[in-house]
Amino acid sequence: MLYLSQAIGRPVRDQAGEAIGKVADLIVAIGDRYPPVTGLVVRTNGREIFLHWQAVASLDATGATLGTTAIDIGRFQQRPNEIRLKLDLMDRQIVDIDGRKVVRVNDLRLDEVEGALHLVAVDVGPSGLLRRLGIEGPWRTIARGLHREVPERYIDWEDVDPVERSIASVKLRVPHKGLAELHPADLATIIDQLSRNDRVGLIESLDDEAAADAIGEMQPEAQVDILEDLEPERAADILEEMDPDDAADLVADLPEETRVEILGLMEKDEAEEVQELMTYAEDTAGGIMTTEFVAVPASLTAAQTIDRLRELEPDAETIYYVYVTDSQGRLVGVLSLRDLIVAKPGTRISSFMYDEPVAVRTGASQEEVTEIVARYNLLAVPVVDDEGRLEGIVTVDDAMDTLLPHPSGRFARIFGRGPGATDR
């Protein structure tokens, strides 16, 4: 076992035991579960040379020894899947995927696995800090005298994701789930802890759907910041993946110029849907509704309706209710998924649908919507226009949004975010 901090700055000796330079950095190749060390960066005579791992006979806390007589002193060239441990990882922020938070790298732990040195864990605990300060030994002696443990904390390399975009892009290029495995709300919390540049880097490393889900969980002002910082094409792709109601709120908050540009880059259907939703005031049922819902004519049977659901593959939050509309699109009834499943396949839905559905007008205030959702224990409430035509639905998560506190940075929280910020 070797810590990176123990190797850095140690002498590199040739076979005769003569010091030829100092260890400046270690290079690992990303891709395996535990990245193997592929080389050393050696500082000699004021410049950095690269030493291939095959030329190294040994590396430990006393330094490195060469295994060959001749070394190629070519300038160091980093290959695309390689990272430098000290330069790229040491003291940087990384995401602790299990702990769902951003932590700082105190040290890196290397272990011999099948005869080769591999990066196995990230030291994020107090013992790593003490080691870096050069007082781990004395501290441990004192702690032992007091019968105390020196706290240690390591995170397996597999359970971290680098934040720095240059490394994140390396690590995420290899098959690896990491961040994308997290719940969007956790991912949003992590993104909230990052600086502006790192946030954009992290979003760029996600696929469109994961990015859309995470952005959907964030605060309006943070959403706007991120979208403005992304390339417009990417921003348009992500907006297409978002729920249209969330996308509309977000697009409405963008500056005019950016809004026009991004809407122009979105697919026509999606852009139209978003623009239509934008015509409603933000704090009304129309403003928070989504246009993704399932509506069927009353003439269908239970089996036909279930088939229709299979075709449409609606999202989790919209599948629980099937709305029944007449030829003019007016809302005439509602069925729950449960009703459909327990009904005999051949029964017409008109015979068992609930024909006095609770609905709200597009102009209803968000508070009214929240109240109705809570009073009737609904997972979603339909939104109708003045003629009773079904325009959309408000799902329970959007209805409850008003009730939750909004986190923000500590300074901003105490000293204010300034008049430019929205707090809805």
Added chain:
Amino acid sequence: MRGPSLALSPRAANRVRFAAILGVLGPGLVSGFADNDAGGIATYSVVGVKFGYELLWVLLATQIALFFTQEVGARLGLATGQGLTGLVRERFGVRWVFFVTVTMLIANMGSIVAEFAGTAAALSLFGVPPAVSALVSASAVVLLLARGSFARVQYLFVAVGIGVSIAYFASALLARPDWGHAAASFVPHGSLSGAYWLAVVATVGTTITPWGQAFIQSYCADKRLGPEDLMGERLDVGLGSLLANLIGGFVIVACAATLYSQSGTINTGDANAVSEIARALSPLAGEGATILFAIGLLAASFLGLGVVPLTSAYAACEAFGWETGVDWRWHDAPAFYGLLVFFIAVAAFFVLIPGLPLVEVMVLAQVVNALLLPFVLVFVMILASDRTLMGPLASGRLLRSIGWAVTGLLALLAPVLAVTTIFGAG
């Protein structure tokens, strides 16, 4: 390659958001206002009482230095989105960040002690013993921060601060100061007296501080301001530093015009020196000067008590990678709140020492700040010149020269103070 310029699309980076400039106003103004905390009022008062208009030139010099140090701090925040200690950690490693953080925390500790001395001095004018005011104000601040209600009451403190500043302005006018003499004092001039240089160093130290450097940067980063906000932020910092020093100037003039003639009888090391200093407001408020001064000093102390411990805890957490998340709940951030309470408690206990010369403590805390400041500024200047880190916001040749000149001059204060104190006249 890392670098903020790559992270932002060219469109976002090139656009100056004019509409956002107003929204940006904040960090610099808050920082400027917090500069005139308890230590500030005490120092300016003592300077006016003891030296009359003599040191007005120092204000002009610190005005310029404050703008450039705050500008560079804001620029670091805009370009990197990180706090100062976080950047030092990434660039220089654990040992250096330990050094910077400990240096900063010692200076900050001095400032927090000064704030408590301020509350104790203010309340002593109403006959409250220092021990009682320290304990009560410590509990009040912890409670305000914990309940998240500091955001609301800070406006009260700022409003009172503005009110008292206007009172000093009015008192300065009503006291019929010798404007010619005051104006002539803006020309820099030296002295060989140790007491003179102690006052110079305190005046510098109450204006430009290690915490002010960390504060402006973290606040800019926390507000998620970016490179396109640079012009607005410069305006904000300019206004903040101008306001800070204008107020300081009027405190000095008011004290000089009313009290300088009696400076022989006022001993600032005395436990009740504060009631003497309060008389600077009597041209406006007459007998009510004491009450007005006490309220002003109390508000200034509380504003400082919100800002400095918070900045300290933030800096330490960022340096060592302890939870710096956005969550506001105590159990999610034990290190952050632990440090916050620790700083407040230790400083409050210091004020419990019986017979402490409160005014002198406030002034000496500013001296500590000024002497430690160069150690922090060196890192600020190195970081701000780093092109890989700062991208297009890196200091150009001009800003780099000014930055190093300011740092160098501040570093000279320590030897000058030492020499004049040991060998100087009086």
